[in-house]
Structures are given as structure tokens and as C-alpha cells.
Amino acid sequence: MSKPIKLGRRAILAGGTAAAALALAPGSAFAAGYPERPVTVVVPWGAGGGTDATGRMIAARLEKKLGGSFNVVNRTGGSGVVGHSAIANADPDGYTIGLVTVEITMMHHVGLTELTAEDYTPLGLMNADSPGVTVSADSEYQDIASLTEAIKASEPGTFKASGTGQGGIWHLALIGWLMSEGLAPDHVTWVPSEGAAPALQDLVAGGVDLITVSLAETKSMVDAGRAVNLALMADERVGSHPDVPTLKEAGGAFALSTWRGICGPKDMDEAAASAISGALAEIAEDPEFVEFMNSRGFGIKYLDPAAHAAMMADTDTVMEQALGAAGLTSG
Structure with missing residues (x-):
């Protein structure tokens, strides 16, 4: 029989803190003139779920921080593949971003897609929850x-x-x-x-x-x-x-965490990425965002872009091991 598996804090390694990420003065990372037109925020899961609610709140706060329109579009299907593909394959000009979830570290291991976390520009982890x-x-x-x-x-x-x-x-x-x-x-x-x-x-x-x-x-x-x-x-x-x-x-012995973060396509426009990541750092401590997340039971877990990237890489390794133990990997 396969040995029990435990996925806990390792799957959402902090790699940094919100305090460190907020060392920049408020607004200092924002790019003048961005956005000049509406920004699409892709949510890979259906309306009404936790990912959708989180994505819509973040989009609303981005509008207030950066101005312009940040429009949520639900792109469902393929167990998350459709939406995640829409983010990864978008023009990297900064006008399509999305909420990338923990599934991106899992889908390629089970043969659903060739996409991995390396196909994105991490802009900030915003949430982590246990089931x-x-x-x-x-x-x-x-x-x-x-x-x-x-x-x-x-x-x-x-x-x-x-x-x-x-x-x-x-x-x-x-x-x-x-x-x-x-x-x-x-x-x-x-x-x-x-x-x-x-x-x-x-x-x-x-x-x-x-x-x-x-x-x-x-x-x-x-x-x-x-x-x-x-x-x-x-x-x-x-x-x-x-x-x-x-x-x-x-009397059980199992723990697991999942997460949601904002990403753009790989090699995203640096000015746009800087503007969004700077805004996300502020949003993570914004009273309205904190109240929204707490009132709905969503765990706030902020990581800056570098720590966000490192966490996704680590989670990919953890998920490969877990999926393998369950006999779900395609290789």
C-alpha cells in the first residue's frame, strides 16, 4: 500500500513577507500612463467559486490603485487548462493578466497540458487556503x-x-x-x-x-x-x-494548502508588471481587501514576485511527488 502523503506548509513556502515586499514607497512601482486601455483579468474557474470571488475583488482594487478598467473574464474548461492557457498565451503587453492557481503545478504532471509555472510572469501571491x-x-x-x-x-x-x-x-x-x-x-x-x-x-x-x-x-x-x-x-x-x-x-494525519496568485504571460512588459506588482503589495494590506477576505474565510497570503516564483517552483516538486504516490502522473 502506498505511504500516506502530507502536504502542508511546504506547499506554500513563504519565501518572504508582506512587510519586506512593502519596503517600496506606496505607488513607487506604478508606471505612469498604465493602463491606457482596459485590462482583461482571466479567472480559470467558474463564477460563484472562491477563485472567482477573489479575482473580482483584486480586479476592483487594481482599478482603484491604477485607474482604468480591470475586467474579469471566466474562462472555464479542461480542469483549469482553458483559463490558464488564455493567460499564458496572451500578448505580454500587460493588458491580459489572470489568477493562476495551484493547479498550474499539477496539470502538466497528469498530462492535461504542457504548461508549467515557468510560462508566466509572477506578479504576487494573494491567497492560500486549506480544504x-x-x-x-x-x-x-x-x-x-x-x-x-x-x-x-x-x-x-x-x-x-x-x-x-x-x-x-x-x-x-x-x-x-x-x-x-x-x-x-x-x-x-x-x-x-x-x-x-x-x-x-x-x-x-x-x-x-x-x-x-x-x-x-x-x-x-x-x-x-x-x-x-x-x-x-x-x-x-x-x-x-x-x-x-x-x-x-x-485522529487523522493529513494537511494540505492551495493558493491563488496574479500572473501575466511570460516575459510580460516590465513597466506593466512593475505597476501591477506594486499595486498588489498595497492591496494585500488594504483594509477593504482584508475585510473582504476575512469575512468570506479566505486566507490572505502575500508573496512578492520573486517569492511567488520560488513558491510555485517548490509546489511543483511537491505536487509531482504527491500525484505520483496517488498514481495520477502521466509519465
């Missing part, structure tokens, strides 16, 4: 211990889960959790979706038994009393959801 284990409000399992025991006692394929595409980060979260419990990575059947929002709809409709997505993405359904967060795949509880225990508290 939870969530069930519908009418599920017979209302705590993580009973759900875990039921899954372990079940025949393979009895339970169904969702949260993202096949081989996506939330799928890997499920796999890691199962393996840490001594189960096969496919003991629970994965039902692919184009993001957290459709997965939540499937959950409350009874199409799947559980989902593994961020707590922020489950907030609306939980607040409406239609879903329940049973546990968090993190080393410790988070301030936005202090009542949600970690898997470790229930």
Missing part, C-alpha cells in the same frame, strides 16, 4: 469521526465526492486524506466538476456524499443551513471558522 470536508445538512454523518469510520467500513465506490476536475487540487485533497487513513486513493469515487459552486449544488441535491473544497467556498451554503463543514485539512484551526476542527483533532 475542508463538507456534507449536506441532512447527511447522516454530522461529525468527521463518524464519516471517516463509515468510509473505512464501506466497499470501494460506495461514497462519492466532488469539488473540482479529475486530478485537481481538491481531488488530491481527498486522495491524500484517504491514503492517510490507509485506504486506496480511489476508495471514494470522484465526480469531476468545474469548480466548487457546481460541486456544492451536486452535494445538496444528493448527487455526492461529500465535497473537499475550501471553507470559504462553502460559506453561503453553510450559512443557509444547507451544508455542514465537518473538518479542515490543516495543521490548526483557522480564525474565520474557529468551530471547525482539523482532521488531526479527530
Whole structure:
């Protein structure tokens, strides 16, 4: 049997701090005259999910910091490949940027694309979150211990889960959790979706038994009393959801983090890149951004462009190992 895998803090190495990144005087990195026309901000996942909400907030703050229009466009499909390709293949003139997610360090390992993190100009990491284990409000399992025991006692394929595409980060979260419990990575059947929002709809409709997505993405359904967060795949509880225990508290041994950052195409115009990265450094500490992220349970994790690049490279190595352990790599 494959050894359990653990992905935690290493997958989101800090590599720097917001304080260091903000050493520049406010506005000093902004390029005069940029933008001169509307900027497209590509979000590789569907409307209504955590990535979409984060992307729209960042776009709104960029408009206030830099002026001009920053227009969010959702480019879904291919388990994230379509949107990430749209960012990487855009003209590097600074007028198409996007929200690049942790999936970029995974997709090429599973044969979905040849794109890697090296095909982008990192402009700033803005967010990192851990996934939870969530069930519908009418599920017979209302705590993580009973759900875990039921899954372990079940025949393979009895339970169904969702949260993202096949081989996506939330799928890997499920796999890691199962393996840490001594189960096969496919003991629970994965039902692919184009993001957290459709997965939540499937959950409350009874199409799947559980989902593994961020707590922020489950907030609306939980607040409406239609879903329940049973546990968090993190080393410790988070301030936005202090009542949600970690898997470790229930005797588990698995933790994972995902992240979102702003990138442009490789070899992006330096003046535009400098303007955007300078603005992002300020946005990370902007009270409106902080309030928005905290109110929705999104974890703020800022890294400057250099640290952002180093983190993506490190995560790529971690994901290659994890996907290999789960038998999902194409090579």
C-alpha cells in the first residue's frame, strides 16, 4: 500500500513577507500612463467559486490603485487548462493578466497540458487556503469521526465526492486524506466538476456524499443551513471558522494548502508588471481587501514576485511527488 502523503506548509513556502515586499514607497512601482486601455483579468474557474470571488475583488482594487478598467473574464474548461492557457498565451503587453492557481503545478504532471509555472510572469501571491470536508445538512454523518469510520467500513465506490476536475487540487485533497487513513486513493469515487459552486449544488441535491473544497467556498451554503463543514485539512484551526476542527483533532494525519496568485504571460512588459506588482503589495494590506477576505474565510497570503516564483517552483516538486504516490502522473 502506498505511504500516506502530507502536504502542508511546504506547499506554500513563504519565501518572504508582506512587510519586506512593502519596503517600496506606496505607488513607487506604478508606471505612469498604465493602463491606457482596459485590462482583461482571466479567472480559470467558474463564477460563484472562491477563485472567482477573489479575482473580482483584486480586479476592483487594481482599478482603484491604477485607474482604468480591470475586467474579469471566466474562462472555464479542461480542469483549469482553458483559463490558464488564455493567460499564458496572451500578448505580454500587460493588458491580459489572470489568477493562476495551484493547479498550474499539477496539470502538466497528469498530462492535461504542457504548461508549467515557468510560462508566466509572477506578479504576487494573494491567497492560500486549506480544504475542508463538507456534507449536506441532512447527511447522516454530522461529525468527521463518524464519516471517516463509515468510509473505512464501506466497499470501494460506495461514497462519492466532488469539488473540482479529475486530478485537481481538491481531488488530491481527498486522495491524500484517504491514503492517510490507509485506504486506496480511489476508495471514494470522484465526480469531476468545474469548480466548487457546481460541486456544492451536486452535494445538496444528493448527487455526492461529500465535497473537499475550501471553507470559504462553502460559506453561503453553510450559512443557509444547507451544508455542514465537518473538518479542515490543516495543521490548526483557522480564525474565520474557529468551530471547525482539523482532521488531526479527530485522529487523522493529513494537511494540505492551495493558493491563488496574479500572473501575466511570460516575459510580460516590465513597466506593466512593475505597476501591477506594486499595486498588489498595497492591496494585500488594504483594509477593504482584508475585510473582504476575512469575512468570506479566505486566507490572505502575500508573496512578492520573486517569492511567488520560488513558491510555485517548490509546489511543483511537491505536487509531482504527491500525484505520483496517488498514481495520477502521466509519465
